[in-house]
Amino acid sequence: MKWPRTITPQHVQKLIRAERDVRKAVLIFDSATAEYSSGYRHDANTFSLIISRLLAANQFEPALHLLNRMRDENLDCPERVFVSFFKSYSRAHRPLDALRLFQKMREFNCSPSPISYVSVFDALVSENQMNLAHRFYRFMRKMGVSQNVVSINVLIKALCKSADTLDSALRVFRKMGDHGCVPDCYTYNTLINGLCSSGKVGEAEELMKEMGERNIEPTVVTYSCIIHGFCKAGQFDDAVKRLDEMNARGIEPNVVTFSSLIDGLCKSGRSLQGLELLGKMTSKRLAPNMITYSSLVSGLCQENKIQEALEILDRMKLQGWKPDAGLYKKVVAGLCDVHRFREAANFLDEMILSGVIPNRVTRGVHTSMQNMVVQGLCDKEDANRAFMVYQNMRALGISAEPRSCNALVDCLCKKGEVFKAAGVVSDLLDDGRAPDECTWNAIVSGFWGRRKVREAAELMQIELIKS
Known part of the structure; x- marks a missing residue:
């Protein structure tokens, strides 16, 4: 790449942002690096930008190499770069790598703030590393990390992972006011999901009513959790009523909402009703996923409605979904x-x-x-x-x-x-x-x-x- 005589970090950043292909973006970054002999130097913002592009593509090793280069070139490593690493590691199901990098932050002269602590804590919780998550939480408290809504929400999510600690999650929720924190929609949705997963759909409904009393509007996630809870409890009529209630309130169901209800209906021998819901789903321009199709094929086969099952299977394959061995067995x-x-x-x-x-x-x-x-x-x-x-x-x-x-x-x-x-x-x-x-x-x-x-x-x- 031919550069002008005068190169600025802003110029390089503009080119990197304009390039959609991450490989070509790296080539731009490296090409500018070759101009170091003319006195140009990448600044921290340019490094941060290319690292974020690499992390978005799950290219962790090149991103780490650039992070080390920042340190070697005596550039300040901003905390936002580390937070990007933590979130990307979490998305890639690599929470232990997030924890290891967190432990090295001070090597880069970067002191973690509550944002970094909470990001690592959330990564551990999201990937069910519960023993490590609880130990890390105790470490946060020991280091004097202040409590806020975000950190308490992550703690509640951790406690909702198991039916044995669900009561503890509710106690933390009830004491949020003691820390000057007000529960938000995420707090309620996390608890409602935990209660529904544990078969306590009645208590989940009470929390949903409480949301209304606090003027916190339920979302599609709230209703999806409740519908899943009713399906799990075998209360399919109640689940269908909640779907109708969503429509009445102007809350559009998503693929998860429909798939949960279709799966429940098919498992209870009501696959034709599941087919009707598939029609409603597609009328809303929602694309069925693997769970939707698999539930219908399984349910229809179980009810000896084999012709309908074969039609859904063909439709599934036309949409690009590939049946697995388990689904083939049900058809066979x-x-x-x-x-x-x-x-x-x-x-x-x-x-x-x-x-x-x-x-x-x-x-x-x-x-x-x-x-x-x-x-x-x-x-x-x-x-x-x-x-x-x-x-x-x-x-x-x-x-x-x-x-x-x-x-x-x-x-x-x-x-x-x-x-x-x-x-x-x-x-x-x-x-x-x-x-x-x-x-x-x-x-x-x-x-x-x-x-x-x-x-x-x-x-x-x-x-x-x-x-």
């Missing part, structure tokens, strides 16, 4: 329940082609699905398709259950495919598993039914008698 099981085994086998093929293959976590799910389909196809005497599924199982390293092997050998022998049946028996022996009596009887009967084999055996029997 639903098809098997209505004896549509060939379609179930086709879904097994689709699953593998889309890259949903067995791993350490899902191997049991795949094994169950594949064996279910093999047995179903054998019951329908569809020997060739059953054998194809069996071969795919072998290629994926999935073991056929004894019942599947028995059914497949018997089915193949009945169709005259005795050599394929013998191959199945050979596979069992190769795996170190002994075929049971049913399998041996089926294979022997299959070969015995072939004329030349029977004639050869009878001739051998005669010769043995003569000798």
Whole structure:
């Protein structure tokens, strides 16, 4: 990049802000650095800007390198840079890195203020590092960090993580006034969510009423928590009423609100009502997420509404969502329940082609699905398709259950495919598993039914008698 004779930090910052690609923004920063020989120097604001761009892209190592450069070039490292690190580490689920960097702040001649303490505390709480979070909170108190609404809200969030400490959260909430703090909407939403998660939806409703008495307007988060609480308690009519109440108050439901209610309805055998809500959701131009679609497919399959489930699955895939092994199993099981085994086998093929293959976590799910389909196809005497599924199982390293092997050998022998049946028996022996009596009887009967084999055996029997 060609620079003018006179470069200013403001000029560099303007170029960095204008560049949307973070890699090119770094190139601008580095190109300006090459002009150090002309006397130009990046200031703290320029370093802070490029670090924030890197952190937004989760590029932590380059950002740390630049932070160290600030120290090496004797620049003051403002606290806002560290706070950006803490929040980015939290977003990336790396709270321990936030804690480690906090412990190094004084190496950069930066003394942490309550903002830094609360940011690290929040990162630990958000990622359920509760033992560390409680120890860090005690350290905050020991260092004389003053209490404010933000820090108390984080403490309440920590205490709401467990049903065992929920009462402590409520006590802290009731004593906020002693510290000169007034609860805000975030305080109430945190407590309402904790109560609903613990099945105390009645108490959550009381807090929601209290919000109104304090002129604190409930938000979509408030209602979403209440609706989720009612669904968890099986009070679906009450949940639907809260949705109607939201609309009456002009509070627009979001994807979480709809998904929670759809999931609850589907789990309670009311999947058609869930479908109606999906229609309302899309009419509001809200895009369903993986939870929305998975809940509907699972619920519809459970109620043997398999055609509707397949339509939702197609819609899900068109929206770019990829079914996982668990969802495929529900569809396959639903098809098997209505004896549509060939379609179930086709879904097994689709699953593998889309890259949903067995791993350490899902191997049991795949094994169950594949064996279910093999047995179903054998019951329908569809020997060739059953054998194809069996071969795919072998290629994926999935073991056929004894019942599947028995059914497949018997089915193949009945169709005259005795050599394929013998191959199945050979596979069992190769795996170190002994075929049971049913399998041996089926294979022997299959070969015995072939004329030349029977004639050869009878001739051998005669010769043995003569000798």
